[in-house]
Amino acid sequence: xxxxxxxxxxxxxxxxxxxxxxxxxxxxxxxxxxxxxxxxxxxxxxxxxxxxxxxxxxxxxxxxxxxxxxxxxxxxxxxxxxxxxxxxxxxxxxxxxxxxxxxxxxxxxxxxxxxxxxxxxx
Numbered sequence: 001x002x003x004x005x006x007x008x009x010x011x012x013x014x015x016x017x018x019x020x021x022x023x024x025x026x027x028x029x030x031x032x033x034x035x036x037x038x039x040x041x042x043x044x045x046x047x048x049x050x051x052x053x054x055x056x057x058x059x060x061x062x063x064x065x066x067x068x069x070x071x072x073x074x075x076x077x078x079x080x081x082x083x084x085x086x087x088x089x090x091x092x093x094x095x096x097x098x099x100x101x102x103x104x105x106x107x108x109x110x111x112x113x114x115x116x117x118x119x120x121x122x
Contacts, residue, residue, distance in 0.1 A: 022050060025064055
């Protein structure tokens with residue numbers, strides 16, 4: 001599967017409707033975003049069971065603001081609708097592969113239980 005463009009209208013449905021969704025917040029003018037793009041595309045082709053979304057922060061400013069994006073590229077990983085990773089900066093291919101492996105191995109029941117015990121101020 002190749003990457004898919006995400007907009008505010010389909011963002012929530014995409015991250016909640018798939019087991020694993022990675023989302024790259026980016027812009028066409030961003031040098032690090034352009035450097036990260038080939039590794040992200042290659043990973044999308046190697047992992048057809050994962051949704052690899054891209055959000056153009058210029059076109060989707062409200063979505064980027066809602067996601068609290070302050071630096072691009074920012075990569076977010078969702079597992080069963082739960083945000084499990086968010087980090088600005090272009091990841092090297094090897095680090096991206098390690099992230100994918102880690103997200104696959106997560107016990108989402110354990111993650112949900114941990115989130116439920118955290119107070120709202122944490």
